[in-house]
Amino acid sequence: MSANIRNKVLIIFAHPALYKSRINMELVKEVEGLDGVTFRDLYDEYPDFLIDVKKEQESLRENDLLVLLHPFYWYGCPAIVKEWVDLVLEYGFAYGRGGDALIGKKIMSAIATGGTEDDYKRDGMHYYSVREFLNPFERTATFCGMQYLPPFVVHGAINMKMEDIAVYKSLFGQIIKALRDGEMDLAELQGFKYINDYFLEKYKSWSI
Amino acid sequence: MEYDSFLFQAFIYLVAAIVSVPIAKRLGLGSVLGYLIAGVIIGPYVLRLIASVGDVMHFAEFGVVLMLFLIGLELQPSRLWKLKGPIIGLGGLQVFTSAVVIGAIAYTIGFGWRISLTIGLILALSSTAIVLQTLSEKGLMNSEGGRSSFSVLLFQDIAVIPMLALIPLLAMSGAGFSGLEMEAGHADSAVEALPGWQQALIVTALIVTIIIAGRFLARYAFRFIAETRLREMFTAFALFLVIGIALSMQLVGLSPALGTFLAGVVLAESEYRHELESDIEPFKGLLLGLFFISVGASIDFNLFMQEPYLILGLVLVLVSIKLVILFILGVVFKMNMSQNFLYSFSLAQGGEFGFVLFSFATQNNVIPAEISGTLILVIALSMMMTPIMMIINELLIQPHFKSFGEKRDPDEIDEKNPVIIAGFGRFGQIVGRLLHANNIGTTVLDYKPSQIDMVRRFGYKVFYGDASRLELLESAGAAEAKLFILAVDDKDKAIEIAKTLKKHFPGLQIIARSFDRRHTYDLMAAGVEVIERETFASAIELGESALKMLGFHGYQxxxxxxxxxxxxxxxxxxxxxxxxxEDENTFIEMTKEKNQDLIDLLKSDQKDIEEEADHAWERPSEFKK
Known part of the structure; x- marks a missing residue:
């Protein structure tokens, strides 16, 4: 295990048909099995949607950063992620009386979407920005006393070439490792729309 | 042919019953009145077809014993214990008050106090046979009024024992016990000669033996018998049990009816209860019918015709006094008005014990023979009035109360579970556990004794019996249940049960375990709503695990x-x-076709399923490489 782990990371991943998604497959390969990273595939673990709430809550207590990794479906998450949020973040655990388990922890969405960044603008086909669509996640995090980090977003995933996918794959791995090892200035990070942008600006040598 | 040959007599009784009872039922008069009228018709004053009514009645009284055994089976000890208040309070006050009032009237008329007391005591009793038969026929046994009636009757049956001891003491001539008391099913007691404390000891020992044997040994005996898989052996054993207890009770000088009632209560929690019920039931029904017929036949119309108005007057006075006392006690005990009427009208007659007790009193020189004769006639006529009184109550009084017959105490029906499971083997147990875990009451029937014992150890209520028998289904509560789970491991039996259920309980929903496609179709044809092939779902799940182990993603x-x-x-x-x-030819054609379809099915499964599922979560035209 790497000696400089500062934040233990829990990646909650969901894709109902992983074998069809090149981008998600690659992102998963990059982070699964990293030191200090717990990876959980919801659709694989709970195919009948019967989520083990106690076990999930235990994982949340043990980790410092929660990453929700999933495709961006109908401006939101796949069904099982909603189920997971609804059941696991329960009263007395995540909020309400005695619900302080998540206070001070960090959370980040990591999503892949078919549309380009331009589609998610006032004059684009989706009108609202990805950040706006992610408001429910941001508010949920804030409500539970968590710090919401700018999301990791892959745009244009549908027609992406394999070499571009490889770049995102590597970028995602670097970001997760940097977060794990506490190498990012979180205050500075908050000024960015996507965590991708902050990382690319900080490490100019990177390019897509 | 001899008129008094056994078969001819049996034939006459049966003809009388099968002609008059259905007619009486059709007319809404109830079976009891039908039997009584049949008895009058074949009796010595109309057709003169039967001989020696007294012997028949004596034999048929055993029907009352069987009835109390069955009632005991329905009454778990805990529920009997809950009735202790009404039995002692209501029952005790009814006997006491009625005896005092009727005795006082007799005394006023000018009888001596001994005669008056005897008459009061005897006429205080009501007819267990008629009341319970009529109430259960009308389905009113579980109503408040039904339970109150039952409590009073039970007290009266107990009170007969001290009465038998008291009457000889009242004898004018001072004559003591005579052998005649066996008439009442009382003495002929082997322990009579022993000192009182020894008698008490023997009686206590017998009761304790019944309780302990019923609780701990009966199961093994039932199991041993049941494993022969011969139904008549079980019936024989059930009869042996009841008759044996009745005899041993007689031997120590207790009422056989009470003894078998006690045995019934002890066995009420046994897994063989429903089977016992359905085995004894026909005997009880026939014997009680015989008993009612003999009551009807024993009515002395010569005596009646001598002083018809006096007799009728006495009947009316007796019934009115008993009715008023019962009603007042009902008010004192805060009974619901409509239920109070039900119980008062039910119990306002003289009882069959009166026949025996009056003869007994005459033989002990307590009461002159002509008075006994008249009063026995009064009792018989008052018994005959009971079904009519119940009809009056139903037609004239109850319509003023909305809730008649609907009001049921939830405690009383809690053993009628909403779900019946037939077959509690590998399949039924899983279903049962699931329902059990969700607090759904189930009544379980199985006919493998070893299975029952094993499952019982884990705290399930499982009853022994063949679920294709209508009587067993009835006593398991098929008429009240919401759902029937058919999980027996015998293909043909399953179909048979489904058909029986559909025919007799059309409102009951059935879900069933099937063995294969063919069996599934047979069950569908029998009207079963939901059918699961026993191996299908688990094979699919195993298949899912196989796919997963071969590298499929869990959700895929x-x-x-x-x-x-x-x-x-x-x-x-x-x-x-x-x-x-389709008709048969088309069907054969179609089956061949469908068999081909099945082959195609295996080939096409892959393609069909891909079409059904494959386009989820993607945009194929843009995405495909």
Whole structure:
């Protein structure tokens, strides 16, 4: 295990048909099995949607950063992620009386979407920005006393070439490792729309 | 042919019963009145077809014993214990008050106090046989009024024992016990000669033996008998049990009816209860019928015709006094008005013990023979009035109360569970556990004794019996249940049970375990609503695990499995519709075709299922490489 782990990371991943998604497959390969990273595939673990709430809550207590990794479906998450949020973040655990388990922890969405960044603008086909669509996640995090980090977003995933996918794959791995090892200035990070942008600006040598 | 040959007599009784009872029932008069009228008709004053009514009545009284055994079976000890208040309070006050009032009237008329007291005591009793038979026929045993009636009757049956001891003491001539008391099913007691404390000891020992044997040993005996798989052995054993207890009770000088009632209560928690019920029931029914017929036949119309108005007057006075006392006690005990009327009208007659006790009193020189004769006639006529009184109550009084007959104490019906499971082996147990875990009451029937014992150890209430028998289904509560789970491991038996249920309980929903496609179709044809092939769902799940172990993503394997499942069930239904709708030739053709379809099915499964599931979560045209 790497000696400089500062934040233990829990990646909650969901894709109902992983074998069809090149981008998600690659992102998963990059982070699964990293030191200090717990990876959980919801659709694989709970195919009948019967989520083990106690076990999930235990994982949340043990980790410092929660990453929700999933495709961006109908401006939101796949069904099982909603189920997971609804059941696991329960009263007395995540909020309400005695619900302080998540206070001070960090959370980040990591999503892949078919549309380009331009589609998610006032004059684009989706009108609202990805950040706006992610408001429910941001508010949920804030409500539970968590710090919401700018999301990791892959745009244009549908027609992406394999070499571009490889770049995102590597970028995602670097970001997760940097977060794990506490190498990012979180205050500075908050000024960015996507965590991708902050990382690319900080490490100019990177390019897509 | 001899008129008094056994078969001829039996034939006469049976003809009388099968002619008069259905007519009486059709007219809404109830079976009891039918039997009584039949008795009058074949009796010595109309057709003169039967001989020696007294002997027959004596034999038929055993029907009352069987009835109390069955009532005991329905009454778990805890529920009997709950009735202790009404039995002692209501029952005790009814006997006491009625005896005092009727005795006082007799004394006023000018009888001596001994005669008056005897008359009061005897006429205080009501007819267990008629009341309970009528109430259960009307389904009113579980109502408040029904339970109050039952409590009073039970007290009266107990009170007969001290009465038998008291009457000889009242004898004018001072004559003591005579052998005649065996008439009442009382003495002929082997322990009579012993000192009182020894008698008490023997009686206590016998009761304790019944309780302990019923609780701890009966199960093994039942199991041993049941494992022979010969139904008549079980019936024989059940009769042996009841008769044996009745005899041993007689031997120590207790009422056989009370003894078998006690045995019934002890066995009420046994897993063999429903089977016992359905075995004894026909005997009880026939014997009680015989008893009612003999009561009807014993009515002395010569005596009646001598002083018809006096006799009728006495009947009316007796019934009115008893009715008023019962009603006042009902008010004192805060009974619901409509239920109070029910119980008062039920119990306002003289009882069959009166016949025995009056003869007994005459033989002990307590009461002159002509008075006994008249009063026995009064009792018989008052018994005959009971079904009519119940009809008056139903037609004239109860319409003023809305809730008549509907009001049931939840405690009383809690053993009638909403779900009946037939077959509690590998399959039924899983279903039962699931329901059990969700607090759904189940009544379980199984006919493998070893199975029952094993499952009982884990705290399940399982009853022994063959679920294809209508009587067993009835006593298990099929008429009240919401759902019947058919999980027996015998194909033909399952079909048979389904058909019986559909015929007799059309409102009951059935879900069933089937063995294969063919069996599924047979069950569908029998009217079963939901059918699961016993190995199908688990095979699909195993298949899902296989896919997963071969590297399928968990959710992909899951969807593949459930898609396949639905696909297969759809095909199953399509083939059934063909079976149902087409004539035989078309059917054979279609079956061949469908068999080909099945082969195609295996080939096409993959393609169909891919089409059904594959385009989820993607945009194929843009995405495909």
């Amino acid at each position: 394997a899951h969807r593949a499995a459930i898609t396949f499942k639905h696909h297969d069930e759809k095909h199953l239904m399509e083939l059934y519709e063909v079976l149902e709708s």
